[in-house]
Amino acid sequence: MRELALKIKIYQVKVLSKSCVYGLRALLYIVSEKPRGAFVNIREISEQLEISFHFLTKTFQVLTEEGMLRSYRGPNGGIALVKEPEDIFLIDIVCALDGPDFFDKCLLGLAGCGEAAPCPAHDFWISHKAALREEFSTTSLAKMGTKINKEKLRLGP
Amino acid sequence: MRELALKIKIYQVKVLSKSCVYGLRALLYIVSEKPRGAFVNIREISEQLEISFHFLTKTFQVLTEEGMLRSYRGPNGGIALVKEPEDIFLIDIVCALDGPDFFDKCLLGLAGCGEAAPCPAHDFWISHKAALREEFSTTSLAKMGTKINKEKLRLGP
DNA sequence: CATATTTAAGATAAAATAGTATTAAATCTT
DNA sequence: AAGATTTAATACTATTTTATCTTAAATATG
Numbered sequence: 001m002r003e004l005a006l007k008i009k010i011y012q013v014k015v016l017s018k019s020c021v022y023g024l025r026a027l028l029y030i031v032s033e034k035p036r037g038a039f040v041n042i043r044e045i046s047e048q049l050e051i052s053f054h055f056l057t058k059t060f061q062v063l064t065e066e067g068m069l070r071s072y073r074g075p076n077g078g079i080a081l082v083k084e085p086e087d088i089f090l091i092d093i094v095c096a097l098d099g100p101d102f103f104d105k106c107l108l109g110l111a112g113c114g115e116a117a118p119c120p121a122h123d124f125w126i127s128h129k130a131a132l133r134e135e136f137s138t139t140s141l142a143k144m145g146t147k148i149n150k151e152k153l154r155l156g157p
Numbered sequence: 158m159r160e161l162a163l164k165i166k167i168y169q170v171k172v173l174s175k176s177c178v179y180g181l182r183a184l185l186y187i188v189s190e191k192p193r194g195a196f197v198n199i200r201e202i203s204e205q206l207e208i209s210f211h212f213l214t215k216t217f218q219v220l221t222e223e224g225m226l227r228s229y230r231g232p233n234g235g236i237a238l239v240k241e242p243e244d245i246f247l248i249d250i251v252c253a254l255d256g257p258d259f260f261d262k263c264l265l266g267l268a269g270c271g272e273a274a275p276c277p278a279h280d281f282w283i284s285h286k287a288a289l290r291e292e293f294s295t296t297s298l299a300k301m302g303t304k305i306n307k308e309k310l311r312l313g314p
Numbered sequence: 315c316a317t318a319t320t321t322a323a324g325a326t327a328a329a330a331t332a333g334t335a336t337t338a339a340a341t342c343t344t
Numbered sequence: 345a346a347g348a349t350t351t352a353a354t355a356c357t358a359t360t361t362t363a364t365c366t367t368a369a370a371t372a373t374g
Contacts, residue, residue, distance in 0.1 A: 198350080199350080214351070215353095217351085218352065221351095221352090229350085230349085230350055231348095231349060232348075233349085233350085234350050235350075235351080236351080
């Protein structure tokens with residue numbers, strides 16, 4: 001009897017890490033659903049967005065270390081935004097969770113790629129990444145929160 | 158004596174997988190350095206671009222399975238492009254190695270995100286990913302090869 | 315003060331990705 | 345035909361990312 005080999009390939013292209021995506025969704029949830037400066041229960045967020053509680057907790061810990069969130073233990077505790085939503089931009093969250101060089105490095109991963117010694121993809125890639133960086137740098141949590149409520153956009157399943 | 162804990166965080170944002178980047182660089186090397194249709198020694202490529210020989214071999218195997226390359230064993234063997242460099246586009250390589258949905262899915266990873274039920278990032282993300290897809294779809298290996306030679310662009314260290 | 319609630323921190327496990335090594339098969343050269 | 349060269353295929357190891365679990369610390373409440 002011959003064996004039938006079936007190979008299935010799972011494709012995945014990453015742009016942002018899971019941690020980063022969870023962080024973005026969670027903060028968008030907070031600004032769109034909760035009053036300003038309120039401490040929000042992590043468990044509630046994890047249930048609403050169907051994200052693992054412990055994983056989300058660790059993600060928030062990074063943001064707390066970075067000074068973006070403050071945390072409060074005990075009953076009615078949780079996490080809260082330190083700054084006003086107008087002053088927090090998407091890029092801040094991405095930088096905190098995925099590093100400062102988001103869309104800022106060579107597509108081909110060559111060290112020192114730049115005007116002086118460009119890789120073949122340099123000039124078309126640089127224009128797109130600059131545009132994306134601009135977009136992320138100028139879009140605040142407040143703006144997104146308003147948009148989410150007005151257009152009834154979804155953050156979870 | 159107290160212990161001094163030093164935590165170093167390595168940041169990495171992935172756009173393309175290593176395998177995909179290696180594949181792109183390798184094929185660009187072939188079209189910019191070698192005569193058309195020639196069989197190119199994998200070892201040579203790996204040494205020129207400083208990529209692990211075995212890893213590159215595995216990457217080429219995928220491209221061979223996909224029908225983009227043909228391979229030839231034995232002395233003076235190697236791999237060669239099946240189609241003309243004019244007819245191979247960057248997106249073909251990316252699709253073969255990183256999957257067909259490059260820049261084609263929701264930034265926040267929400268299944269079914271689209272016009273009907275968009276996530277908050279949908280409309281600004283969609284325009285950029287469309288532009289990138291367009292760029293990758295219309296840039297051929299031949300075009301890149303010419304450009305690399307004319308502008309003396311680099312593919313390795 | 316005791317207890318319940320909640321985040322913090324660390325340990326561990328699972329999954330995905332990247333890299334290495336070994337053996338087999340095909341082809342050329344002599 | 346024998347041996348050398350080179351890709352193919354498989355197995356193994358290491359690293360990184362993601363996810364889970366457990367314990368500790370802080371806080372509020374009765």
